[in-house]
Amino acid sequence: MQVVLDIISWVLLTAGGAFVLVGGIGALRMPNLYTRMHAASVTDTVGAILVLGGIMLQAGLTLATIKLAAILLFLLITSPTASYALANAAMIAGVKPEAGRAPDTEHDS
Amino acid sequence: MYYVVTIATLVTMALALVRAVLGPTVYDRVLSVNMFGTKTVLLISVIAYLAGRPDFLDLALAYALINFIGVLAVLEFFKSRTARRLQEQSEREEN
Amino acid sequence: MELLGIYHYWVFAVLLMIGFYAVVAKVNLVKKLIGLSLFQSAVFLLYITMGKVSGGTAPIFLKDMIDPVFSNPLPQVLILTAIVVGISTTALGLGIVVRIKEEYGTIEEDEIQEIDRR
């Protein structure tokens, strides 16, 4: 039983690490703000779920699991909200969502 | 296995930092600050287990909560600045 | 391994000097305060680094610990309070900067000196 749990948790952790990495590369390489946000959100949701889920399986039924669940819950609530607020603020300020390699109009103004 | 996740997180943090330094708009920087925050939460959770100290999870919890406040504060700031700008613009057009 | 150990101190030195550069070279007062925070953080890092014992763990007893090796708690106590004191004093500095802006209309050091000379 323990072996099965270990294997599942390793798979989760590795997959989580892969998603986090992919999201990071996306946030660096994507052409404009909104596509970058799209890439970054992968790390905040799927990455977090997989990594924290993997750790939860390792922790077993302890207080630590509850704390991990709380962390996951708060991350899942806060990061989409932050993304929404960010996109909204950028939109109002006039950063245009354009397909392809849109030149960034506003440079740090 | 924790090492794999830790290394992935660290590399992602480095990539996010590059994005924060490059910009080009302020919103890109806010995005990377936010990403950095969630990556720190993951990193701390993993380190807690790597070091065998589950009581460090309190820290990750604190980060998950506090980072949100920082990002919201920055955005509120930009929004009020945009609002001021729009207002000045409309005043100029009226005159 | 030798070099890896000393790397912490090097980072301390470099950070300290980055902060120092911002304080002496920049004329913008907010930037000076940012430099001061960096300088402060460098000192925090030095203290915590000095307190680390290899193979040690955070100085909190857990129930199932047998003969634990702890890192030095004393620097941690000093730095813990220093962080909160640091933010309060930074806030005081920012308050002074805001007042300067209101009286002089600028926060660039050389412009302020020019106004004073007049």
Add this chain to the structure above:
Amino acid sequence: MTVLFSVFLLTLLVITAIAAVQSRNLFVSVMLLGIFSLLIAANFLLLDAADVALTEAAVGAGISTVLFLGALALTFEREHRPTPHRWLSLAVVFAATLVVLYATFDKPKFGDPGAPVQVHVAPWYIEKTPEVIDVPNIVTAVLASFRGYDTLGEVFVVFTAGIGVLFLLSASHGHAAQRRPHNGDESKIGLRNDLIPRVVGRLLVPFILLFGLYVQFHGDYGPGGGFQAGALIAAAVILFALVEGEERTLEAIPRGALLALMVSGAMLYGLVGVAGIFLGGEFLNYSVLADDPIAGQHLGIILIEAGVGLTVTGVLLSIFHAFAARDRF
């Protein structure tokens, strides 16, 4: 392996610091300072300083950013001109760096258990804490009991800084006294009128407050204590102010109440010390507070941590309101 992680994080730390100093846009510097704080906290954790990392988490990422932004809102967003005498300053700094680097070679080896810092008083604290004070968190024991005088001093420094900010920023604007008319547009666009952040913010505030209280009263057993809890609770109220507006926050916790928090916290700390004298011990000796010395220590630590928490909350929130209430002009 952990050392390698540490080295990686430290390298990122240096890059962040250089970028923060280099950027002429002050917003960017402040945001990079936020990243810097996250990085240095992760480093503190790797160096076994959980309490310090928690403090940095509570203070650096949230409150520090908010205060710097508050100051930027009242001043300018950009540096006006490039740095004058840049090469001269760089030369001076470079020379100083070389001196400090040279000095690092004389430092004891990293993590050496025989270094002078480790053999002086620290072993005594570690050995005596279970015996004399009997709380699991040695940092709390040293902070609140063994070195209570230090902490008392720090609390009063925080208190004084808070009073100083209030003095500075409650003065009226000399020549430009006219109040700018409140424009409608600003309130239409801010977070206050954005449903999603507002709902989520309102949802989170009680949880952050609860977590703050947990950190406050669990400080004897895990990472935490008055300083961290004060900063967390202040952050929760700042979140409330962001999503609900200044006025409603001040309705909930008026300025006078914040001042009362500041004063009562510092007073509580001092009074616990004086109570020690009246009960036949020394100033800040908690052993005499109860019949059993160890119970007395526990009582004393809880009381003074509560005092610290009250003062820190009061001061940080007063500072926040002082910056937020100042008119832009």
